[in-house]
Amino acid sequence: MLPVVKYSIKFPSLARKPTEGHVRPLSVRNTALSIRRLKYRLQPLKQHAVFGPRLDMSSQNLLKWLRVSGFDVFAADSKIQKWLRLREKLNIDMMVETDQIPKIFRSGYPGGLCGFDREGSAVFYE
Incomplete structure (x- = not known):
């Protein structure tokens, strides 16, 4: 009679472990x-x-x-x-309402303000 050999294989867990910063739903x-x-x-x-x-x-x-x-x-x-x-x-709200964008932004972004989206955020074009 042949001896019975038992194997013990441990499979890695397939369950997702929460990582730092992970928010559970x-x-x-x-x-x-x-x-x-x-x-x-x-x-x-x-x-x-x-x-x-x-x-x-x-x-x-x-x-x-x-x-x-x-x-x-x-x-x-x-x-x-x-x-x-x-x-x-x-004073972000006043800058957007009056279109007084600081000079550093104008030099860095050659485009300009073209309007506002549905949520009221400023939309710039390049």
């Missing part, structure tokens, strides 16, 4: 709940005289901020507020 219910929580946290900011008109409260925009923050509502709120303060500090 949330369910639709949890995503909607996170968006509502962020909207609730931003309500006082919406009433602000300076920041209110600039704040886009659409679900798509808030979802973008949540994804960047790893679906942490507090971090997303903090990032939105920092972004609005930066816009105010650099």
Whole structure:
């Protein structure tokens, strides 16, 4: 009789291991709940005289901020507020409205401002 030989082969796991910076997808219910929580946290900011008109409260925009923050509502709120303060500090809205682009941008970009897209962002041509 021949001896029975047992082989033990270990196959690598096919399951995807989360890497650093990887955000696991949330369910639709949890995503909607996170968006509502962020909207609730931003309500006082919406009433602000300076920041209110600039704040886009659409679900798509808030979802973008949540994804960047790893679906942490507090971090997303903090990032939105920092972004609005930066816009105010650099006076970006006035530059776009009055077409007063600094000279360094004009020399670096030989094109010009040709208008605005559907979301209100400036569109430059080369």
